Amino acid sequence: MPVNLPPPDPASLFAVPGVELGIASAGIKKPGRKDVLVMRIAPDSEVVGVFTQNRFCAAPVTVCKEHLHGEGGIRALVVNTGNANAGTGEDGLRRARETCAALAGQLGCEPERILPFSTGVILEPLPQDKIIAALPAAIADLKPDNWAAAAEAIMTTDIVAKAGSRKVTLDGIEFTVTGIAKGSGMIHPNMATMLSFVATDAPVSCEALEAILRHAVNRSFNCVTVDGDTSTNDSCILVATGANAAQPSAPVIMDDGDARFAPLRDAVTDLMIQLAQAIARDGEGATKFIEVRVEGGRDEAECKQVAYAIARSPLVKTAFFASDPNLGRILAAIGYAGIADLEVDAIRLWLGDVLVAERGGRAPDYREADGARVMAAPEIVVRVDLARGDAAATVWTCDFSYDYVKINAEYRT
Amino acid sequence: MPVNLPPPDPASLFAVPGVELGIASAGIKKPGRKDVLVMRIAPDSEVVGVFTQNRFCAAPVTVCKEHLHGEGGIRALVVNTGNANAGTGEDGLRRARETCAALAGQLGCEPERILPFSTGVILEPLPQDKIIAALPAAIADLKPDNWAAAAEAIMTTDIVAKAGSRKVTLDGIEFTVTGIAKGSGMIHPNMATMLSFVATDAPVSCEALEAILRHAVNRSFNCVTVDGDTSTNDSCILVATGANAAQPSAPVIMDDGDARFAPLRDAVTDLMIQLAQAIARDGEGATKFIEVRVEGGRDEAECKQVAYAIARSPLVKTAFFASDPNLGRILAAIGYAGIADLEVDAIRLWLGDVLVAERGGRAPDYREADGARVMAAPEIVVRVDLARGDAAATVWTCDFSYDYVKINAEYRT
Numbered sequence: 001m002p003v004n005l006p007p008p009d010p011a012s013l014f015a016v017p018g019v020e021l022g023i024a025s026a027g028i029k030k031p032g033r034k035d036v037l038v039m040r041i042a043p044d045s046e047v048v049g050v051f052t053q054n055r056f057c058a059a060p061v062t063v064c065k066e067h068l069h070g071e072g073g074i075r076a077l078v079v080n081t082g083n084a085n086a087g088t089g090e091d092g093l094r095r096a097r098e099t100c101a102a103l104a105g106q107l108g109c110e111p112e113r114i115l116p117f118s119t120g121v122i123l124e125p126l127p128q129d130k131i132i133a134a135l136p137a138a139i140a141d142l143k144p145d146n147w148a149a150a151a152e153a154i155m156t157t158d159i160v161a162k163a164g165s166r167k168v169t170l171d172g173i174e175f176t177v178t179g180i181a182k183g184s185g186m187i188h189p190n191m192a193t194m195l196s197f198v199a200t201d202a203p204v205s206c207e208a209l210e211a212i213l214r215h216a217v218n219r220s221f222n223c224v225t226v227d228g229d230t231s232t233n234d235s236c237i238l239v240a241t242g243a244n245a246a247q248p249s250a251p252v253i254m255d256d257g258d259a260r261f262a263p264l265r266d267a268v269t270d271l272m273i274q275l276a277q278a279i280a281r282d283g284e285g286a287t288k289f290i291e292v293r294v295e296g297g298r299d300e301a302e303c304k305q306v307a308y309a310i311a312r313s314p315l316v317k318t319a320f321f322a323s324d325p326n327l328g329r330i331l332a333a334i335g336y337a338g339i340a341d342l343e344v345d346a347i348r349l350w351l352g353d354v355l356v357a358e359r360g361g362r363a364p365d366y367r368e369a370d371g372a373r374v375m376a377a378p379e380i381v382v383r384v385d386l387a388r389g390d391a392a393a394t395v396w397t398c399d400f401s402y403d404y405v406k407i408n409a410e411y412r413t
Numbered sequence: 414m415p416v417n418l419p420p421p422d423p424a425s426l427f428a429v430p431g432v433e434l435g436i437a438s439a440g441i442k443k444p445g446r447k448d449v450l451v452m453r454i455a456p457d458s459e460v461v462g463v464f465t466q467n468r469f470c471a472a473p474v475t476v477c478k479e480h481l482h483g484e485g486g487i488r489a490l491v492v493n494t495g496n497a498n499a500g501t502g503e504d505g506l507r508r509a510r511e512t513c514a515a516l517a518g519q520l521g522c523e524p525e526r527i528l529p530f531s532t533g534v535i536l537e538p539l540p541q542d543k544i545i546a547a548l549p550a551a552i553a554d555l556k557p558d559n560w561a562a563a564a565e566a567i568m569t570t571d572i573v574a575k576a577g578s579r580k581v582t583l584d585g586i587e588f589t590v591t592g593i594a595k596g597s598g599m600i601h602p603n604m605a606t607m608l609s610f611v612a613t614d615a616p617v618s619c620e621a622l623e624a625i626l627r628h629a630v631n632r633s634f635n636c637v638t639v640d641g642d643t644s645t646n647d648s649c650i651l652v653a654t655g656a657n658a659a660q661p662s663a664p665v666i667m668d669d670g671d672a673r674f675a676p677l678r679d680a681v682t683d684l685m686i687q688l689a690q691a692i693a694r695d696g697e698g699a700t701k702f703i704e705v706r707v708e709g710g711r712d713e714a715e716c717k718q719v720a721y722a723i724a725r726s727p728l729v730k731t732a733f734f735a736s737d738p739n740l741g742r743i744l745a746a747i748g749y750a751g752i753a754d755l756e757v758d759a760i761r762l763w764l765g766d767v768l769v770a771e772r773g774g775r776a777p778d779y780r781e782a783d784g785a786r787v788m789a790a791p792e793i794v795v796r797v798d799l800a801r802g803d804a805a806a807t808v809w810t811c812d813f814s815y816d817y818v819k820i821n822a823e824y825r826t
Contacts (some may be wrong), residue, residue, distance in 0.1 A: 055755045056748030056773070087744045089758070089774030122741020123775050232745050314727065318818050328535020331500045332645050335469030342468045345502070360469070361502030362536050405731050405815050 001159070003289040003378050003398065005281040008148055008163040014176045015144035016199040018042035018241025022141035023153040026134035028082030028127055029120065034153040036131055038103065038138040039077040039197060045241040047074040047115070048210045050217050052234035059085045059092030059126075060116040061233060063100065067112050075113040077197060077237065078103050078131070081156050081182075085118040085126040086232035095128040102132040106139055117195055119156055119182065119233050151180035154195055158182050162278040168202075168267040170260035173247050175202040177267045181221075181275040194221060196236040196275055202264055203242030203252040211256060212265045213238040220272035223304075224280050224396045225311050238268065280396040285403030288320050289379045295392040296385040302339055303386070303393035309337035310382060310395075317400030320380065325371025327356050334384060346387040352380065414572070416702040416791050416811065418694040421561055421576040427589045428557035429612040431455035431654025435554035436566040439547035441495030441540055442533065447566040449544055451516065451551040452490040452610060458654040460487040460528070461623045463630050465647035472498045472505030472539075473529040474646060476513065480525050488526040490610060490650065491516050491544070494569050494595075498531040498539040499645035508541040515545040519552055530608055532569055532595065532646050564593035567608055571595050575691040581615075581680040583673035586660045588615040590680045594634075594688040607634060609649045609688055615677055616655030616665045624669060625678045626651040633685035636717075637693050637809045638724050651681065693809040698816030701733050702792045706807045709799040715752055716799070716806035722750035723795060723808075730813030733793065738784030740769050747797060759800040765793065 020040045028035050041047065049068055051061045067074065078099060085092045100114035107114075118126060151161035165178040183194030204212070217236055244250060253260050281289045292311045297303035310316055313333040319326040330349060334342070349357040352374035356366050374380060433453045441448050454460065462481055464474045480487065491512060498505045513527035520527075531539060564574035578591040596607030617625070630649055657663060666673050694702045705724045710716035723729055726746040732739040743762060747755070762770040765787035769779050787793060 054745060054748035055750075055752070056744045056757050084741070087741045087770065087774055089772050091774065121739070122745060123739075123770070124741075232741075232748060321818065326534070326536075328497070328500045328537075328645075331469045332467060332535060335467035335645060337468075339468065344469050357500065357536070359502050361500055361504060400818060402815050402818050405734065405813060405818060 001287065002282040003286055005160050005278055007160050008151060010148035012165060013147040013163055014165045014167065014178055016176050016178050016241065017144070017201045017245050018045055018243030019199045019239065020142040020144050021146035021150040022138040022143070023146070023149050024134040024137035024141060026080065026130040028080060028130055034149070035081045036134045036138050037079040037150050037153045038135065038142065039079070039150070040107065040142055041075055041077070041239055042241045042243045043073065043075065045073060045239055046204055046206045046209050047237060047239050048206060048213050049115070049235060049237045050213060052232060054232045056087055056232050058118060058233040059088055059096045060118045061235060062093060063096045064115045064117070064235060067115055070112045072110065072113060074115055075109045076103060076107055077115045077117065078135070079117040079154055079195065080131050081154055082120040083118060083124055083126050084120045084122045084233050087123040088125060092126060095126040099128045099131050103135055106135055115237065117233070117235055119154065119195055122232060147178055147180060154180065154182040156182060157284055158282055160278070160282050162275050162282070164271050164274045166267040166271050168263055170202060170263060173244060173250060175200055175244055175264070177271050179271055179275060181279060183279040194234055194236070194279055196221065196272070197239070198237070198268060198271060199239035199241065200264065200268070201241050201244040202260070203244070203250050204240035204264070205252050205254045208253050208255050208258070208261060209238055209240050212268050215265055216269040216272045219269055220276040223394060224276045225308060277396050280398050283398035285401040285406070286398035287378070287401055288399040290320060290382065290397050290399065291380070291394060292382045292397065293392065293394045294384045294386065296387045296389060297391040297393070298389035300391045300393050303391050304395065305339065306334055306337040306384060306386065307393050307395040309333045310384070311397035314400055317397070320375065320399035321401045323372065323375040325351060325356070325368060325375050327351065327371065330382065331357060342386070343388065348385040348387070350383040351375070414700065415695040416699055418573050418691055420573050421564060423561035425578060426560040426576055427578045427580065427591055429589050429591050429654065430557070430614045430658050431458060431656030432612045432652065433555040433557050434559035434563040435551040435556070436559070436562050437547040437550035437554060439493065439543040441493060441543055447562070448494045449547045449551050450492040450563050450566045451548065451555065452492070452563070453520065453555055454488055454490070454652055455654045455656045456486065456488070458486060458652055459617055459619045459622050460650060460652050461619060461626050462528070462648060462650045463626060465645060467645045469500055469645050471531060471646040472501055472509045473531045474648060475506060476509045477528045477530070477648060480528055483525045485523065485526060487528055488522045489516060489520055490528045490530060491548070492530040492567050492608065493544050494567055495533040496531055496537055496539050497533045497535045497646050500536040501538060505539060508539040512541045512544050516548055519548055528650065530646070530648055532567065532608055535645060560591055560593060567593065567595040569595060570697055571695055573691070573695050575688050575695070577684050577687045579680040579684050581676055583615060583676060586657060586663060588613055588657055588677070590684050592684055592688060594692060596692040607647055607649070607692055609634065609685070610652070611650070611681060611684060612652040612654065613677065613681070614654050614657040615673070616657070616663050617653035617677070618665050618667045621666050621668050621671070621674060622651055622653050625681050628678055629682040629685040632682050633689035636807060637689045638721060690809050693811050696811035698814040698819070699811030700791070700814055701812040703733060703795060703810050703812065704793070704807060705795045705810065706805065707797045707799065708805040709802060710804040710806070711802035713804045713806050716804050717808065718752065719747055719750045719797060719799065720806050720808035722746045723797070724810035727813055730810070733788065733812035734814045736785065736788040738764060738769070738781060738788050740764065740784065743795065744770060755799070756801065761798040761800065763796040764788070
């Protein structure tokens with residue numbers, strides 16, 4: 001069960017002027033299930049994205065990159081669940097392009113103005129005819145206050161839909177940032193197995209928007225792991241419509257020299273952290289939400305390396321599932337994280353507020369009952385001090401339960 | 414249940430002249446359980462070892478390295494299960510040394526002639542008094558034909574004892590190689606979480622013996638993964654007594670220029686491969702034994718990198734558990750293995766004898782029924798051709814089942 005993750009309240013998801021969302025049933029995997037999302041974007045919006053670094057990147061990822069690099073803006077996104085269109089070679093590219101062309105025809109734009117996204121089973125042909133047949137219904141459903149339904153439509157093994165909204169006041173004008181995400185398994189950067197679509201009505205140049213996206217993703221989706229598997233389809237898209245109702249002609253934020261840049265960047269980052277944490281809270285089979293914070297490193301990279309060694313260890317994760325303060329497993333993971341000159345005697349390890357290890361062994365005042373108390377909670381903070389510098393990094397994950405095995409053993413049945 | 418891994422037949426384990434083994438119950442974790450092994454070695458034997466690269470290496474590993482680097486030969490090994498004496502700082506070193514001193518006193522040698530080994534739970538103080546109290550019984554039990562009982566005494570979560578024997582004829586004289594191993598979880602190189610003790614009565618110089626051990630370990634224990642967790646205690650020891658009964662004064666094998674070097678090296682390697690595969694066959698919760706062979710790489714390192722990405726993926730391993738030919742997960746693992754310039758369209762993937770993927774997608778002739786047939790077997794070979802060179806590497810692992818979670822969630826209860 002997801003850990004402290006209530007479904008989004010539709011009333012808390014603010015519409016973003018310039019963005020409309022429509023959903024429909026294509027019957028890709030289950031008849032009647034809403035499995036297609038169309039997101040229509042106002043003309044002259046800026047759209048930027050980051051994508052999986054898996055060499056077997058899926059066909060829609062390849063097409064997205066082509067279309068983002070082309071001339072002319074993006075007018076719509078089309079997303080399907082139930083089939084990832086990954087490991088599908090040239091034929092997969094053809095099917096993704098066919099989907100784009102069909103939507104473009106119905107919206108009256110060029111196919112290159114469409115970004116396609118797919119998530120689901122790998123290595124099976126995309127049933128693009130079913131998706132195309134569902135497009136008219138999705139287009140008929142287009143409306144600005146449809147974010148909650150959109151978040152539900154892109155779920156795969158997710159139990160809870162993931163969506164959030166922020167209001168940010170820039171130079172006296174209130175702007176909106178709203179986004180959705182999906183992801184539950186095959187989660188590891190870069191990126192996690194996830195799709196995320198976030199939009200704002202602030203006016204932002206392409207360059208500034210890319211800087212905001214990079215900043216936010218590095219502090220959110222690139223800090224989450226469920227099982228260490230990096231997906232073929234991960235995509236995170238940030239849209240800026242500049243279509244604010246109160247001031248549709250506000251000057252464009254060109255770069256970080258603009259006083260509005262930092263507050264907008266922080267609002268996007270804050271929302272993406274919420275969405276990234278939601279993915280770990282809803283990790284396949286999750287019963288615990290775990291934050292691993294590594295401090296005192298020489299640089300952020302080595303802190304993240306240690307944090308990920310802990311966060312992806314099946315032995316650590318099964319101990320969390322069992323609420324068993326088997327802290328030696330955490331020390332072992334720190335030890336094999338790959339930092340050759342680590343001084344293990346200097347390291348300190350906390351579980352919540354309890355100092356559990358120092359000087360290469362158990363802390364003298366540590367009592368198993370204290371560890372067990374922290375482990376019993378649904379949210380646990382693991383903190384490590386490497387005692388060799390000032391850098392820090394945080395990673396989020398979940399525990400490893402019977403249900404992880406069950407979900408993934410039975411995924412295709 | 415272990416996959417095609419019958420318990421060793423004591424009659425098939427040949428005694429090694431110059432080596433005696435004795436076991437006893439110290440009651441470390443369970444009363445009555447044989448949990449202490451003493452292995453006495455004839456004077457003038459050569460003893461070499463390789464150890465975990467985990468920075469949190471256990472106290473006995475530190476002491477072993479000191480004693481192996483010292484002057485004078487090794488006269489005995491002492492092994493306990495139930496407690497790893499890892500993450501125990503200075504106090505752990507003191508307890509390991511105390512155990513050595515006690516055994517040395519009873520065998521009439523210096524403490525530096527003893528190598529200590531521990532396996533079991535991490536971060537808890539070693540009950541060395543219990544071990545020391547059990548030493549007289551272990552010494553009274555010393556005998557050459559005790560390998561099967563020794564293999565049982567060093568088990569932790571192992572279900573089946575692991576032992577094997579080879580005969581090798583060198584220059585007309587028959588020599589013996591016999592060894593035991595333990596390991597089941599926290600298994601990943603370098604090394605796997607394992608202890609292994611192998612002995613031969615061939616006469617070998619320290620340098621030649623080290624070359625044989627490096628060769629054998631790189632092709633055996635360093636090719637196995639269960640869960641990607643590298644232990645704090647891994648140790649592999651190779652002993653050459655030179656105490657062959659038929660020819661106790663055979664000339665010493667000084668280096669690989671000796672015609673006897675290669676056949677002895679191959680016998681040791683062959684035995685260690687058997688023991689390493691036994692660890693994967695008995696991996697925690699294993700129901701399938703999986704060999705991942707990656708060919709066509711530029712060098713062995715990149716082949717191993719791809720093989721390990723596949724072999725440690727929880728998604729791949731749960732699919733094997735379910736006998737589900739969800740081959741996209743294997744392609745995804747190849748894609749995130751970290752080879753930046755991999756040409757995914759050139760890669761071919763076989764499951765057993767079935768070509769399942771080529772040109773970036775599913776092979777045209779592939780039928781799901783063929784994949785399912787291969788997956789249903791208890792032993793599965795995954796073969797990948799990277800099509801960019803002549804190097805190859807093989808890695809062994811097992812599937813990922815409910816029982817892995819159960820065993821590790823309940824390990825300390």
